[in-house]
Amino acid sequence: MRFLLIFFLLLIIPTGAAARVIDGPERWQGEIRITESLRVAKEGRLIIAPGSRVLAEAGIEIAGELQATDVEFSGRNWPGLILKGTSSQTWLKNCRITGAQTGITVIGGAPQLTELLVADNRIGIELRQKSRARIENSVFRNNSRVGLFIKDEVTSVVSGNRFEQQGKFGAYVYRALPQQFTKNLFIDNPTGLMISHFGSDLLVKDNDFRNNKIGIKVDRSARPKIVANRIEENQSGIELYRRSDPLIELNLLKGNSRAIHVSFSSYPRIRHNDFVSNQRALILEFQSSQWEEQKGAGARQQQISGQGAFGGRKQNKVTEQQRGARGLDGTVDARENWWGEQETAALQGLGPAANLAWIDDGRDQPSFEEDGRSYPLDLVRWSPFGLQPYTPEVLK
Amino acid sequence: MTVFCRLLTLALLLFVQACTSGETGVEGQLLFEQEPLSQARVEFYLKSGNERSSSPFSVATTDISGAFRAALPAGEYYLVGKKKEQGGGVNRMLMAEYPQNPVVVQKGYTAIKTLPLKEVGFEGAISVDGKTSASGQLLFAGEPLADAFIYVYTRGDALTGPAYGQVVRADEQGRFTLKLSAGHYWLAARKRNDGSRVGNPEAGDLNGEYPGNPLVLKSGEQRQLELWTLAPVTSAAKQRRLAEGQFTKTRTWLSGRVIDEEQTPVSGIYLFAYRDSRMIGKPNFISSPTTVDGQFKIYLEKGGEFFVGARSTFGGTLEPGEWVGTYDERSDHRIEARLNEATDLGDILVREVW
Numbered sequence: 212m213r214f215l216l217i218f219f220l221l222l223i224i225p226t227g228a229a230a231r232v233i234d235g236p237e238r239w240q241g242e243i244r245i246t247e248s249l250r251v252a253k254e255g256r257l258i259i260a261p262g263s264r265v266l267a268e269a270g271i272e273i274a275g276e277l278q279a280t281d282v283e284f285s286g287r288n289w290p291g292l293i294l295k296g297t298s299s300q301t302w303l304k305n306c307r308i309t310g311a312q313t314g315i316t317v318i319g320g321a322p323q324l325t326e327l328l329v330a331d332n333r334i335g336i337e338l339r340q341k342s343r344a345r346i347e348n349s350v351f352r353n354n355s356r357v358g359l360f361i362k363d364e365v366t367s368v369v370s371g372n373r374f375e376q377q378g379k380f381g382a383y384v385y386r387a388l389p390q391q392f393t394k395n396l397f398i399d400n401p402t403g404l405m406i407s408h409f410g411s412d413l414l415v416k417d418n419d420f421r422n423n424k425i426g427i428k429v430d431r432s433a434r435p436k437i438v439a440n441r442i443e444e445n446q447s448g449i450e451l452y453r454r455s456d457p458l459i460e461l462n463l464l465k466g467n468s469r470a471i472h473v474s475f476s477s478y479p480r481i482r483h484n485d486f487v488s489n490q491r492a493l494i495l496e497f498q499s500s501q502w503e504e505q506k507g508a509g510a511r512q513q514q515i516s517g518q519g520a521f522g523g524r525k526q527n528k529v530t531e532q533q534r535g536a537r538g539l540d541g542t543v544d545a546r547e548n549w550w551g552e553q554e555t556a557a558l559q560g561l562g563p564a565a566n567l568a569w570i571d572d573g574r575d576q577p578s579f580e581e582d583g584r585s586y587p588l589d590l591v592r593w594s595p596f597g598l599q600p601y602t603p604e605v606l607k
Numbered sequence: 608m609t610v611f612c613r614l615l616t617l618a619l620l621l622f623v624q625a626c627t628s629g630e631t632g633v634e635g636q637l638l639f640e641q642e643p644l645s646q647a648r649v650e651f652y653l654k655s656g657n658e659r660s661s662s663p664f665s666v667a668t669t670d671i672s673g674a675f676r677a678a679l680p681a682g683e684y685y686l687v688g689k690k691k692e693q694g695g696g697v698n699r700m701l702m703a704e705y706p707q708n709p710v711v712v713q714k715g716y717t718a719i720k721t722l723p724l725k726e727v728g729f730e731g732a733i734s735v736d737g738k739t740s741a742s743g744q745l746l747f748a749g750e751p752l753a754d755a756f757i758y759v760y761t762r763g764d765a766l767t768g769p770a771y772g773q774v775v776r777a778d779e780q781g782r783f784t785l786k787l788s789a790g791h792y793w794l795a796a797r798k799r800n801d802g803s804r805v806g807n808p809e810a811g812d813l814n815g816e817y818p819g820n821p822l823v824l825k826s827g828e829q830r831q832l833e834l835w836t837l838a839p840v841t842s843a844a845k846q847r848r849l850a851e852g853q854f855t856k857t858r859t860w861l862s863g864r865v866i867d868e869e870q871t872p873v874s875g876i877y878l879f880a881y882r883d884s885r886m887i888g889k890p891n892f893i894s895s896p897t898t899v900d901g902q903f904k905i906y907l908e909k910g911g912e913f914f915v916g917a918r919s920t921f922g923g924t925l926e927p928g929e930w931v932g933t934y935d936e937r938s939d940h941r942i943e944a945r946l947n948e949a950t951d952l953g954d955i956l957v958r959e960v961w
Contacts, residue, residue, distance in 0.1 A: 232811075252811055252839075253800060274800045274811050295809075296800040312875075319800075334928065356928060356959070379961060385927055407927065 233257055251275045276300050283307045296320045313337050317344045338365040347371050361387045370394050386410045393417045406433045420445060429455035451477035463602045469494050473543055476503040481545040483601040492569040493545060497579060499586040500539035542592040549597035563594035631712050634676040635719035637688045639701055643673030647690035655685045664887060683709035688722050736788035739824050743832030744781045745796055747813055751781035752837060755798035759785055766795040766816055789826040796837055810845050813837040857906045861944060863952035865901040865917055872901025873957055876930055880905050880913040910946035917955050925960055932957035
């Protein structure tokens with residue numbers, strides 16, 4: 212065998228793996244303490260045997276290969292694993308990562324991270340710099356800020372994961388475009404999925420959002436496609452904020468306090484969804500085409516990209532041409548949705564101007580005041596409406 | 608109305624109040640071959656030439672008539688126009704610095720003269736004459752090194768940063784060809800582990816300057832360069848680099864501690880000292896990251912007036928999850944440092960941005 216395997220059998224006596232670089236093949240087994248930073252160089256390969264425990268006080272940086280199955284990585288506020296430009300030959304499977312500032316930081320590359328438990332970190336996993344990592348069938352639990360943080364034009368696959376009880380966000384997509392974001396479950400998070408900033412136009416398909424304070428929040432000119440998800444029992448199913456124009460299609464929105472909340476010049480297309488037993492199906496707030504025409508661009512100049520880190524003005528990376536609203540006609544498009552059995556019955560014979568009890572818009576509150584001026588609140592365009600449910604769950 | 612609604616109203620009022628204050632900036636028009644140039648970038652820098660930061664302070668985009676209008680605070684700006692054209696058989700960079708730089712913004716919008724861009728490679732920094740070139744091969748540990756970047760500089764004083772005039776990527780065998788014209792060139796090559804083309808080399812990345820620098824080419828020459836071996840950046844080398852320039856230890860410093868809203872020390876935070884009260888662009892001095900106890904020292908070249916901020920990362924726009932704060936004993940974040948004296952700033956509060 213070409214590789215020289217070095218075994219660390221350190222089951223009882225904790226030993227410091229001194230600050231060093233691994234530049235060849237190396238194998239760990241048993242209990243390993245990392246007291247100073249460790250780097251696996253580009254030509255290095257670290258294999259950690261199943262059942263091993265890595266107790267870390269310092270960061271572990273991998274530029275070569277890391278292969279770990281059934282391994283526990285833990286520590287108290289340790290920096291975490293850093294995977295820099297690793298290939299798909301770096302993988303962690305059925306591992307547990309706890310107690311880190313960021314459990315795993317993935318910088319570029321395409322590592323495979325599957326069936327992990329990522330718990331009690333500040334940030335569970337952070338993907339950066341166009342990484343193509345696969346994050347699959349893992350559990351993110353009780354990370355104090357974010358379970359999975361996806362940024363910097365990352366194009367990862369995120370599938371089959373469970374996000375529960377994070378401190379702030381289950382997953383956060385910031386200026387990134389995961390190629391697949393599907394079959395994930397978000398449960399008991401303050402915000403299940405946050406999608407923020409221009410360029411975050413991912414397809415969010417076939418996921419479950421349950422019992423979150425906010426299921427999905429879309430902010431700052433993001434334009435995702437939210438398709439065929441089940442959004443149930445959240446305080447707020449979907450929140451759209453500050454010029455966010457998603458496509459919302461074929462979702463089941465059930466038992467939420469408010470299913471969709473639209474505010475601050477957001478113009479979604481809400482089509483072919485089923486609304487079932489929500490306290491309110493659709494709410495508009497501070498949402499006015501007239502305000503957008505007159506003040507939208509100016510406000511964004513200040514708010515979206517107008518501030519440097521310490522308060523000075525910073526560069527504009529997104530133009531108003533890119534993020535401005537188009538075709539403003541004072542309405543939010545929610546045609547061809549199924550509003551529930553009783554509601555559909557009640558709609559029979561009503562004209563398109565009718566004020567529906569389950570929608571709060573300009574028919575309920577005609578205007579809002581700002582700076583001594585009054586702006587008309589937009590109306591929801593709900594007609595024509597669906598006579599039959601659209602989603603398989605309700606059709607059953 | 609709920610508390611939430613009130614907060615939203617307040618936020619809305621603040622936006623509008625901010626955007627209705629007296630606005631200043633620069634406006635003008637970009638041309639190429641005497642025609643208006645749309646969708647071009649107009650970059651505004653706070654410094655000129657080699658002192659320029661890698662990212663501009665602000666960027667505007669020209670409209671269909673080649674016109675732009677950029678809101679900027681009062682001050683002096685170095686303006687550069689750029690447009691990268693790709694596709695349809697075209698692959699070229701158009702560029703020009705505004706000849707009357709710096710542009711002074713004082714009151715209202717300053718109008719500049721029209722700025723004609725030129726095609727880089729014909730009238731720009733590095734020209735290509737179609738008959739002069741240099742070819743070579745990169746190695747690492749005696750083996751061909753694939754996919755590294757080769758940077759061509761027209762000055763030899765600092766072969767780092769984005770001041771290069773041309774960059775090419777080596778093929779799978781580490782081979783590359785530089786299409787140039789007669790002149791003096793300085794070459795550097797880097798291969799970063801994360802695959803990126805730009806950025807500070809980290810420990811483990813490969814780096815090297817061409818041993819035959821400067822490369823002097825005659826018109827029509829097709830030079831075969833000697834084999835060129837790159838070496839890994841070591842932690843020690845990186846530390847040495849960090850110990851130079853903005854990081855040099857001196858007898859004049861600012862010290863203190865960084866804490867969060869729960870009064871807990873925060874580690875890994877950089878402190879930035881600016882001469883410019885706007886606290887933007889490249890800071891004049893930077894600390895090492897704060898220790899586990901939140902302690903920091905910013906070494907200064909000399910005394911004087913500084914404006915101090917704290918951040919968990921270097922440069923770029925503020926991203927979610929970052930820590931940020933300022934020295935707040937004074938509302939303008941100003942501190943007066945004395946030469947050869949230590950100045951204690953006390954606790955600096957940082958908060959997370961989401």
